[in-house]
Amino acid sequence: MPGTDMADKVIPTASHVPPDVDEFELAGLKEKPSKKIRAPGIEGCYAWMECKLDHIITEVCNGFPYALILGKVVYLGVEDSVYNKENGSWDVEKAKPLMMTGSDEGMHFCTVNDIGKFEPYGAMFKNGNDPLKRIYKKEEGQECK
Template sequence: MILENFKRESLIPLPVSFISTVSEDGVRNIAPYSCVMPILRPFDLVCVASAKMRDTFVNIKSTEEFVINMPGANMADKVMPTAMHVPFDVNEFELADLKEKPSTKVQAPGIDGCYAWMECKLHSMHEEEYNGVPYLLIMGKVVHLEIDDDVYNPEDGSWDLEKAKPLMMTESDRGMHFCTVKSIDKFEPYGAMFEDGKDPLSWMYEKKEVPDTGK
Protein backbone atom coordinates (compact mmCIF):
# COMPACT_ATOMS: atom_id res chain seq x y z
CA MET A 1 0.00 0.00 0.00
CA ILE A 2 1.38 3.39 -1.00
CA LEU A 3 0.78 6.19 1.51
CA GLU A 4 0.92 9.95 1.26
CA ASN A 5 4.23 11.44 2.40
CA PHE A 6 2.77 13.22 5.41
CA LYS A 7 1.72 9.88 6.91
CA ARG A 8 5.32 8.97 7.75
CA GLU A 9 4.48 9.76 11.39
CA SER A 10 2.07 6.83 11.40
CA LEU A 11 4.94 4.46 10.59
CA ILE A 12 7.55 5.67 13.09
CA PRO A 13 7.03 4.71 16.76
CA LEU A 14 7.61 7.92 18.70
CA PRO A 15 8.81 8.50 22.26
CA VAL A 16 6.64 10.69 24.45
CA SER A 17 8.47 13.25 26.58
CA PHE A 18 7.29 16.18 28.65
CA ILE A 19 9.28 19.40 28.31
CA SER A 20 9.02 21.61 31.37
CA THR A 21 9.96 25.28 31.31
CA VAL A 22 9.42 28.38 33.40
CA SER A 23 8.62 31.85 32.11
CA GLU A 24 10.50 35.00 33.09
CA ASP A 25 7.62 35.67 35.50
CA GLY A 26 7.98 32.25 37.12
CA VAL A 27 4.96 30.56 35.49
CA ARG A 28 5.48 26.79 35.14
CA ASN A 29 4.74 25.26 31.75
CA ILE A 30 4.64 21.65 30.51
CA ALA A 31 4.15 20.39 26.96
CA PRO A 32 4.34 16.87 25.50
CA TYR A 33 6.84 16.38 22.67
CA SER A 34 7.57 13.34 20.51
CA CYS A 35 9.95 14.89 17.96
CA VAL A 36 12.98 14.58 20.27
CA MET A 37 16.29 12.92 19.38
CA PRO A 38 19.91 12.74 20.58
CA ILE A 39 22.56 14.23 18.29
CA LEU A 40 25.07 11.46 17.55
CA ARG A 41 26.71 9.30 20.19
CA PRO A 42 29.76 11.40 21.14
CA PHE A 43 27.76 14.57 21.87
CA ASP A 44 25.76 15.71 24.87
CA LEU A 45 23.21 17.42 22.62
CA VAL A 46 19.52 16.77 22.02
CA CYS A 47 17.27 18.23 19.33
CA VAL A 48 13.60 19.11 19.72
CA ALA A 49 11.41 19.92 16.72
CA SER A 50 8.63 22.33 17.62
CA ALA A 51 5.92 24.54 16.23
CA LYS A 52 6.80 28.18 16.67
CA MET A 53 3.67 29.43 18.41
CA ARG A 54 4.08 27.55 21.69
CA ASP A 55 4.70 28.67 25.25
CA THR A 56 7.60 26.22 25.40
CA PHE A 57 9.39 28.11 22.62
CA VAL A 58 8.74 31.49 24.27
CA ASN A 59 10.12 30.27 27.59
CA ILE A 60 13.20 28.57 26.10
CA LYS A 61 13.99 31.64 24.00
CA SER A 62 13.79 33.96 27.03
CA THR A 63 15.40 31.75 29.73
CA GLU A 64 17.56 29.45 27.57
CA GLU A 65 16.72 26.50 29.82
CA PHE A 66 14.39 23.49 29.77
CA VAL A 67 13.98 19.97 31.14
CA ILE A 68 13.14 16.90 29.04
CA ASN A 69 11.22 14.51 31.29
CA MET A 70 10.80 10.86 30.26
CA PRO A 71 7.52 9.39 31.56
CA GLY A 72 6.40 5.81 31.93
CA ALA A 73 3.21 4.37 30.46
CA ASN A 74 1.40 5.12 33.73
CA MET A 75 1.54 8.83 32.83
CA ALA A 76 -0.33 8.54 29.52
CA ASP A 77 -3.30 10.37 31.04
CA LYS A 78 -1.10 13.47 31.53
CA VAL A 79 -0.49 13.99 27.80
CA MET A 80 -3.73 15.71 26.85
CA PRO A 81 -3.98 18.02 29.89
CA THR A 82 -0.49 19.38 29.09
CA ALA A 83 -1.16 19.51 25.33
CA MET A 84 -4.22 21.75 25.59
CA HIS A 85 -3.98 25.41 24.59
CA VAL A 86 -4.44 27.41 27.79
CA PRO A 87 -3.59 31.01 28.76
CA PHE A 88 0.12 31.75 29.18
CA ASP A 89 -0.26 32.47 32.91
CA VAL A 90 -1.68 29.01 33.77
CA ASN A 91 0.57 26.78 35.90
CA GLU A 92 0.40 23.51 33.98
CA PHE A 93 1.79 21.48 36.89
CA GLU A 94 -1.39 22.40 38.75
CA LEU A 95 -3.55 21.94 35.64
CA ALA A 96 -2.28 18.37 35.07
CA ASP A 97 -2.00 17.57 38.80
CA LEU A 98 1.74 16.91 38.54
CA LYS A 99 4.36 17.47 41.22
CA GLU A 100 7.57 19.40 40.65
CA LYS A 101 10.98 17.73 40.95
CA PRO A 102 13.61 20.34 41.86
CA SER A 103 16.30 20.65 39.19
CA THR A 104 20.03 20.75 39.89
CA LYS A 105 21.45 23.07 37.22
CA VAL A 106 18.47 24.91 35.69
CA GLN A 107 15.62 26.95 37.13
CA ALA A 108 12.85 24.99 35.41
CA PRO A 109 11.63 22.12 37.58
CA GLY A 110 11.42 18.54 36.40
CA ILE A 111 8.33 16.36 36.76
CA ASP A 112 8.12 13.97 39.68
CA GLY A 113 7.15 10.42 38.73
CA CYS A 114 9.10 10.24 35.47
CA TYR A 115 11.93 7.70 35.14
CA ALA A 116 14.56 10.10 33.71
CA TRP A 117 15.29 13.82 33.47
CA MET A 118 17.54 15.82 31.10
CA GLU A 119 18.24 19.33 32.32
CA CYS A 120 19.24 21.38 29.28
CA LYS A 121 20.76 24.74 28.41
CA LEU A 122 19.93 26.18 25.00
CA HIS A 123 22.77 25.47 22.55
CA SER A 124 21.18 26.90 19.40
CA MET A 125 17.82 27.49 17.79
CA HIS A 126 17.10 27.20 14.09
CA GLU A 127 13.98 28.76 12.61
CA GLU A 128 12.85 27.29 9.31
CA GLU A 129 9.79 27.33 7.08
CA TYR A 130 8.27 24.55 5.00
CA ASN A 131 5.34 25.11 2.63
CA GLY A 132 4.66 28.40 4.38
CA VAL A 133 4.56 26.87 7.87
CA PRO A 134 7.24 28.02 10.37
CA TYR A 135 8.89 25.49 12.64
CA LEU A 136 11.88 25.29 14.98
CA LEU A 137 14.78 22.97 15.68
CA ILE A 138 15.85 23.57 19.28
CA MET A 139 19.29 22.21 20.20
CA GLY A 140 19.92 21.72 23.90
CA LYS A 141 23.09 20.84 25.77
CA VAL A 142 22.35 18.31 28.52
CA VAL A 143 23.96 19.76 31.66
CA HIS A 144 22.48 17.30 34.16
CA LEU A 145 21.24 13.81 33.37
CA GLU A 146 19.44 11.72 35.98
CA ILE A 147 17.57 8.42 36.02
CA ASP A 148 15.56 6.66 38.70
CA ASP A 149 17.86 4.33 40.64
CA ASP A 150 15.21 1.59 40.55
CA VAL A 151 15.43 1.19 36.76
CA TYR A 152 19.17 1.72 36.14
CA ASN A 153 22.06 -0.76 36.29
CA PRO A 154 25.25 1.25 37.04
CA GLU A 155 27.45 -1.75 36.23
CA ASP A 156 26.84 -1.69 32.50
CA GLY A 157 24.64 1.36 31.88
CA SER A 158 21.58 -0.69 30.93
CA TRP A 159 18.12 -0.04 32.28
CA ASP A 160 15.05 -2.10 33.02
CA LEU A 161 12.38 -1.56 30.37
CA GLU A 162 9.85 -3.59 32.33
CA LYS A 163 10.17 -1.29 35.33
CA ALA A 164 10.37 1.99 33.39
CA LYS A 165 7.73 1.16 30.75
CA PRO A 166 8.74 4.15 28.54
CA LEU A 167 5.69 5.95 27.17
CA MET A 168 5.54 5.74 23.37
CA MET A 169 2.92 6.38 20.72
CA THR A 170 1.99 5.54 17.17
CA GLU A 171 -0.34 7.68 15.08
CA SER A 172 -3.30 7.06 12.81
CA ASP A 173 -5.85 9.14 10.94
CA ARG A 174 -7.89 9.44 14.15
CA GLY A 175 -5.15 10.36 16.60
CA MET A 176 -2.55 8.95 18.98
CA HIS A 177 -2.28 5.34 20.12
CA PHE A 178 -0.18 5.03 23.28
CA CYS A 179 2.09 2.06 23.90
CA THR A 180 5.42 1.10 25.44
CA VAL A 181 8.51 -0.88 24.39
CA LYS A 182 9.57 -4.43 25.18
CA SER A 183 12.97 -6.11 25.09
CA ILE A 184 13.48 -8.93 22.55
CA ASP A 185 16.53 -10.21 24.48
CA LYS A 186 19.02 -9.61 21.66
CA PHE A 187 22.31 -7.77 22.26
CA GLU A 188 25.17 -6.60 20.03
CA PRO A 189 28.23 -4.62 21.18
CA TYR A 190 29.03 -1.33 19.45
CA GLY A 191 32.35 -2.83 18.32
CA ALA A 192 30.50 -5.29 16.07
CA MET A 193 30.11 -2.45 13.55
CA PHE A 194 33.89 -2.21 13.06
CA GLU A 195 36.32 -4.59 11.35
CA ASP A 196 38.63 -4.82 14.36
CA GLY A 197 35.72 -5.39 16.74
CA LYS A 198 36.66 -2.35 18.82
CA ASP A 199 34.38 0.54 19.66
CA PRO A 200 36.30 3.82 19.00
CA LEU A 201 34.05 5.57 21.53
CA SER A 202 34.60 3.08 24.35
CA TRP A 203 36.36 5.82 26.32
CA MET A 204 32.97 7.45 26.83
CA TYR A 205 31.86 4.62 29.07
CA GLU A 206 34.82 4.48 31.43
CA LYS A 207 33.71 4.54 35.06
CA LYS A 208 33.47 8.04 36.48
CA GLU A 209 32.60 9.26 39.91
CA VAL A 210 28.98 10.39 39.92
CA PRO A 211 27.72 12.51 42.84
CA ASP A 212 25.26 10.73 45.12
CA THR A 213 21.76 12.10 44.52
CA GLY A 214 20.66 11.01 47.97
CA LYS A 215 17.86 8.89 46.55
Protein backbone atom coordinates in the same frame (compact mmCIF):
# COMPACT_ATOMS: atom_id res chain seq x y z
CA MET B 1 10.69 10.16 31.55
CA PRO B 2 7.33 9.14 32.92
CA GLY B 3 6.04 5.59 33.04
CA THR B 4 2.66 4.48 31.73
CA ASP B 5 1.31 4.82 35.28
CA MET B 6 1.53 8.60 34.79
CA ALA B 7 -0.19 8.67 31.37
CA ASP B 8 -3.44 10.31 32.51
CA LYS B 9 -1.49 13.16 34.08
CA VAL B 10 1.29 13.80 31.57
CA ILE B 11 -0.60 13.36 28.28
CA PRO B 12 -2.60 16.58 28.84
CA THR B 13 0.71 18.48 28.98
CA ALA B 14 1.19 17.70 25.27
CA SER B 15 -1.78 19.96 24.48
CA HIS B 16 -1.40 23.59 23.45
CA VAL B 17 -2.27 25.92 26.30
CA PRO B 18 -1.76 29.67 26.73
CA PRO B 19 1.64 30.62 28.23
CA ASP B 20 0.02 31.82 31.46
CA VAL B 21 -1.49 28.37 32.22
CA ASP B 22 0.47 26.36 34.79
CA GLU B 23 0.69 22.90 33.22
CA PHE B 24 1.72 21.30 36.53
CA GLU B 25 -1.49 22.60 38.10
CA LEU B 26 -3.59 21.75 35.02
CA ALA B 27 -2.39 18.14 35.01
CA GLY B 28 -2.21 17.64 38.79
CA LEU B 29 1.55 17.08 38.70
CA LYS B 30 4.10 17.97 41.35
CA GLU B 31 7.39 19.72 40.64
CA LYS B 32 10.74 18.03 41.30
CA PRO B 33 13.64 20.45 41.83
CA SER B 34 16.28 20.21 39.11
CA LYS B 35 19.99 19.81 39.85
CA LYS B 36 21.51 22.13 37.20
CA ILE B 37 18.72 24.27 35.72
CA ARG B 38 15.95 26.49 37.07
CA ALA B 39 13.02 24.75 35.35
CA PRO B 40 11.56 21.97 37.51
CA GLY B 41 11.20 18.33 36.55
CA ILE B 42 8.17 16.15 37.18
CA GLU B 43 7.99 14.27 40.46
CA GLY B 44 7.29 10.57 39.99
CA CYS B 45 9.21 10.11 36.74
CA TYR B 46 11.80 7.31 36.73
CA ALA B 47 14.36 9.28 34.68
CA TRP B 48 15.03 12.90 33.81
CA MET B 49 17.21 14.97 31.51
CA GLU B 50 18.16 18.57 32.18
CA CYS B 51 19.21 20.68 29.20
CA LYS B 52 20.35 24.20 28.48
CA LEU B 53 19.43 25.87 25.20
CA ASP B 54 22.24 25.54 22.66
CA HIS B 55 20.58 27.04 19.59
CA ILE B 56 17.39 27.20 17.53
CA ILE B 57 17.27 26.46 13.82
CA THR B 58 14.26 27.89 12.01
CA GLU B 59 13.25 26.72 8.56
CA VAL B 60 10.28 26.73 6.22
CA CYS B 61 9.42 23.42 4.57
CA ASN B 62 6.62 23.18 2.00
CA GLY B 63 5.34 26.54 3.18
CA PHE B 64 5.21 25.59 6.87
CA PRO B 65 7.55 27.20 9.39
CA TYR B 66 9.19 25.04 12.02
CA ALA B 67 11.91 25.32 14.61
CA LEU B 68 14.44 22.72 15.66
CA ILE B 69 15.46 23.43 19.24
CA LEU B 70 18.82 21.97 20.27
CA GLY B 71 19.83 21.70 23.88
CA LYS B 72 23.01 20.66 25.66
CA VAL B 73 22.40 17.94 28.24
CA VAL B 74 23.82 19.12 31.57
CA TYR B 75 22.39 16.43 33.85
CA LEU B 76 20.93 12.94 33.48
CA GLY B 77 19.33 10.96 36.25
CA VAL B 78 17.58 7.60 36.60
CA GLU B 79 15.98 5.89 39.58
CA ASP B 80 18.10 3.05 41.00
CA SER B 81 15.05 0.76 40.86
CA VAL B 82 15.15 0.65 37.03
CA TYR B 83 18.89 1.11 36.38
CA ASN B 84 21.22 -1.85 35.81
CA LYS B 85 24.62 -0.74 37.14
CA GLU B 86 26.37 -3.73 35.54
CA ASN B 87 25.74 -2.72 31.93
CA GLY B 88 24.10 0.72 32.09
CA SER B 89 20.78 -0.50 30.70
CA TRP B 90 17.32 0.22 32.05
CA ASP B 91 14.72 -2.34 33.08
CA VAL B 92 12.04 -1.20 30.65
CA GLU B 93 9.67 -3.93 31.84
CA LYS B 94 9.72 -2.32 35.28
CA ALA B 95 9.85 1.31 34.11
CA LYS B 96 7.17 0.93 31.40
CA PRO B 97 8.27 4.14 29.65
CA LEU B 98 5.47 6.23 28.19
CA MET B 99 6.29 6.76 24.53
CA MET B 100 4.59 8.79 21.80
CA THR B 101 4.66 7.87 18.14
CA GLY B 102 2.87 9.60 15.31
CA SER B 103 -0.09 8.13 13.46
CA ASP B 104 -2.77 9.15 10.97
CA GLU B 105 -5.03 9.69 14.01
CA GLY B 106 -2.57 11.91 15.87
CA MET B 107 -0.32 11.22 18.84
CA HIS B 108 -0.22 7.49 19.67
CA PHE B 109 0.85 6.76 23.24
CA CYS B 110 2.43 3.38 23.93
CA THR B 111 5.29 1.64 25.73
CA VAL B 112 8.14 -0.73 24.82
CA ASN B 113 9.19 -4.28 25.60
CA ASP B 114 12.73 -5.53 26.18
CA ILE B 115 13.83 -8.10 23.61
CA GLY B 116 17.16 -8.66 25.37
CA LYS B 117 19.43 -7.89 22.43
CA PHE B 118 22.47 -5.63 22.56
CA GLU B 119 24.84 -4.49 19.79
CA PRO B 120 27.91 -2.30 20.20
CA TYR B 121 27.46 1.27 19.01
CA GLY B 122 30.34 0.69 16.59
CA ALA B 123 28.03 -1.57 14.53
CA MET B 124 26.48 1.64 13.12
CA PHE B 125 29.76 2.77 11.57
CA LYS B 126 31.41 1.53 8.37
CA ASN B 127 34.69 0.58 10.03
CA GLY B 128 33.03 -0.78 13.18
CA ASN B 129 34.74 1.83 15.36
CA ASP B 130 32.54 4.04 17.48
CA PRO B 131 34.03 7.57 17.43
CA LEU B 132 32.33 8.43 20.73
CA LYS B 133 33.41 5.32 22.67
CA ARG B 134 35.74 7.34 24.89
CA ILE B 135 32.83 9.26 26.45
CA TYR B 136 30.61 6.32 27.52
CA LYS B 137 32.52 5.24 30.61
CA LYS B 138 32.56 8.07 33.13
CA GLU B 139 33.72 8.10 36.70
CA GLU B 140 30.87 7.59 39.15
CA GLY B 141 29.44 10.95 40.12
CA GLN B 142 31.00 12.72 37.11
CA GLU B 143 28.65 15.26 35.54
CA CYS B 144 28.50 17.10 32.23
CA LYS B 145 30.08 20.54 32.24
